[in-house]
Amino acid sequence: MGMRVLFTSPSGLGHIHPMVPLARAMVARGHDVLWATPADGVGHIERTGISAVATGPAGLPGPAEVRRQYPELDALPLIEMPDVMFGKIYGALAAPQILPELVPVALDWRPDLVVADAAEFAGHIVAAELGIPSVTKGFGALLPEQRVRAAGEEVAPLWRSRGLEPRPYGGSYDHLYLDIYPPEFDTQAAAHVPRRQRLRPDADDGHIKTSPPVRLPDAPADAPLVYVTMGTVFNNSDLFEVVLAALRDLDVRVLVTVGPYGDPYVVGRQSARVRVERYVPQNLVLPHCDVVVSHAGSGTVLATAAHGLPQLCLPQGADQFLNAAAVESAGSGLLLMPGDGNAGAVRELVVRLLVEPGFRDAAGRVSVSIASMPSPDDVASVLETLP
Numbered sequence: 001m002g003m004r005v006l007f008t009s010p011s012g013l014g015h016i017h018p019m020v021p022l023a024r025a026m027v028a029r030g031h032d033v034l035w036a037t038p039a040d041g042v043g044h045i046e047r048t049g050i051s052a053v054a055t056g057p058a059g060l061p062g063p064a065e066v067r068r069q070y071p072e073l074d075a076l077p078l079i080e081m082p083d084v085m086f087g088k089i090y091g092a093l094a095a096p097q098i099l100p101e102l103v104p105v106a107l108d109w110r111p112d113l114v115v116a117d118a119a120e121f122a123g124h125i126v127a128a129e130l131g132i133p134s135v136t137k138g139f140g141a142l143l144p145e146q147r148v149r150a151a152g153e154e155v156a157p158l159w160r161s162r163g164l165e166p167r168p169y170g171g172s173y174d175h176l177y178l179d180i181y182p183p184e185f186d187t188q189a190a191a192h193v194p195r196r197q198r199l200r201p202d203a204d205d206g207h208i209k210t211s212p213p214v215r216l217p218d219a220p221a222d223a224p225l226v227y228v229t230m231g232t233v234f235n236n237s238d239l240f241e242v243v244l245a246a247l248r249d250l251d252v253r254v255l256v257t258v259g260p261y262g263d264p265y266v267v268g269r270q271s272a273r274v275r276v277e278r279y280v281p282q283n284l285v286l287p288h289c290d291v292v293v294s295h296a297g298s299g300t301v302l303a304t305a306a307h308g309l310p311q312l313c314l315p316q317g318a319d320q321f322l323n324a325a326a327v328e329s330a331g332s333g334l335l336l337m338p339g340d341g342n343a344g345a346v347r348e349l350v351v352r353l354l355v356e357p358g359f360r361d362a363a364g365r366v367s368v369s370i371a372s373m374p375s376p377d378d379v380a381s382v383l384e385t386l387p
Contacts, residue, residue, distance in 0.1 A: 002030045006111035008123035011041025014299050015117045018139050020048050021202040025376035056098040083147045090119045091154025098122040112387040121155045124171030133175040133386045140298025141322040142188045182369040185326035200373035201302040214285045217253040219273040224290035228256045246346035291353045296320040308367035310359035314341050331362035
């Protein structure tokens with residue numbers, strides 16, 4: 001007999017795309033799936049064929065807005081900022097906006113199971129109120145213990161507002177954690193997670209079947225292709241300029257994406273060997289690539305790893321430092337911290353990734369490991385045993 005499964009997530013594409021394959025697997029197995037997300041994420045989800053409902057207003061406070069509300073954050077070193085910022089954004093600010101609209105949806109629809117993104121904490125509260133299990137779905141690395149603990153402390157008043165006793169970590173690890181990181185990338189202690197299930201990171205951006213072929217730079221096809229992306233949020237024009245200056249004199253083709261809301265002209269005129277786009281589906285472009293240069297967002301890092309490609313990580317914030325450290329630890333790429341990423345350093349590391357076979361060998365091992373992880377259908381069968 002089919003279940004009703006309520007998925008909950010922030011509206012960012014970096015949270016939506018990694019959840020789509022599991023949601024589709026649940027539907028394929030005969031279950032009813034409803035996805036709750038802030039208003040600006042509904043359209044993205046519905047285009048994947050999953051029913052969605054808006055819970056909370058469009059737009060999530062960005063780091064700049066959070067710093068305005070919590071000016072004490074400015075005193076923190078950049079590397080420590082994500083541990084505090086996560087709890088403020090997703091615990092103190094997002095969850096109180098989502099919960100009032102999620103409660104009536106859940107009480108009316110009566111799910112048997114909640115699957116919540118690792119940055120969405122209201123879903124665990126409604127699951128506890130309904131007396132059903134809630135599963136946490138990772139969007140990248142297992143988040144540091146102190147980061148999730150801080151978010152759990154921020155949402156504790158929301159639990160009490162529903163007549164519930166607050167749970168450690170906001171309820172994130174009460175039942176099951178779905179981990180999309182390959183074992184080679186494990187760098188975080190996991191003693192606080194009692195039950196963990198691996199899940200292959202088959203990110204789905206919803207464009208694969210409908211997108212035209214990717215237009216590559218007008219240059220000799222045998223020249224190595226370097227893909228440069230800073231994701232959909234961290235699109236720092238200064239960083240693009242540094243990377244393009246680094247690659248300008250190399251015998252490579254370069255494909256740059258500036259984000260769906262970015263301006264392709266921000267990088268100025270480029271040679272025929274450089275093509276600039278707002279957005280391309282990564283699963284269409286990565287098979288053509290030799291090296292990826294990115295901000296080390298979870299989606300980009302895992303997709304690059306799944307294709308067995310060396311990568312240069314230029315983390316800027318959020319979970320990107322975790323991803324970059326994991327790539328470097330696995331030997332499948334290199335890392336440049338903010339402030340170290342001048343054109344000369346970027347050029348030197350890209351050349352190493354192109355010519356030193358050890359990076360591609362290590363990336364190949366990670367790719368094989370990802371391919372062997374349980375599929376969304378495998379994990380859907382595990383979820384069926386929970387209610």
